[in-house]
Amino acid sequence: MRVWSKPARVVLVVAGVGLGACVLAFLGALFLHVAPANSVSKEYRAQVDWVVYPEFEQNWKLFAPDPLQRNVAVDARVQTVGPDGTVVTGEWRGLSAEDWAAIRHDPAPSHLDQNLLRRAWDFYESTHGEGDAQAAPGSRGQLAERYLERIALQRIGTGGGRVIQVQLRATVTAVAPPAWSREQVDTAPHVRELPWWPVQDADREGL
Known part of the structure; x- marks a missing residue:
């Protein structure tokens, strides 16, 4: 010993x-x-x-858990211009669907796949409310727009030409209550389509 x-x-x-x-x-x-x-x-x-922050962040509170009560599916598409000047509007690409596919059946899913896009959309909603004409006063609204825009550009890439505009939309569907609940919830999907945002070369820096 x-x-x-x-x-x-x-x-x-x-x-x-x-x-x-x-x-x-x-x-x-x-x-x-x-x-x-x-x-x-x-x-x-x-x-x-x-x-x-940021490694151990929790999105719930002790004694008063607030789980997510809706599903948000974010899609994006780009508008490109070819060498001959032809402008092409691409098809919608399901960004959230790609994240869900990466998470499903993965015993250790990526934190980015789970939260990056969802938190970016939550940030956008918190600065824009129900209207999309312009951002809320201050730099936070512009930052939320740029954050979403850069995520879409990084996911989609060039789209087969020089990207000149990007557009996003979100389909929000409330989670239905359990069968024993008397709560009445509108589970019909609600689509929120954002305006086209012009893309400059600086918007793609670092992607």
Whole structure:
């Protein structure tokens, strides 16, 4: 049986205590993140966010879970111009359908496939409301448009020519309540088609 020297035991004890303290602090930060707002979580919000984001983000709250109650299918298409000046409008491409196909039957699905497009659309809705004529005041609305646009351009590519415009649409379908529920929900799909957005060379930088 190996006998540890006194300095080695001290190092092991200190390391164990430090590791345990880090684990408890991490679990405490996660608890404050999902717990209802309170004086402690408000006072240490910056520190909690530093620990949680972006790797450990949760989209639900402790004691009041708010699961997704709708399915959103985002499609995109581009308008291209060929060498002869011919303008061609491409077919709609199901971006959400591609993500769902990548997730289905995958025991360890990609975080990007699960959340990138969905969160981008949520961001757009939060800055534009029901109207699409223009973004909400400030830079957030423009950022939401550019974010969605770049995702579509990255997925679709050139489309067989020089892309001059891109368009997106979303089909939102509410999830039907369980059979035992008396809740009445409109499960008919609702389509929201965005206007065409012009594409500049700078919009494709870094893709």
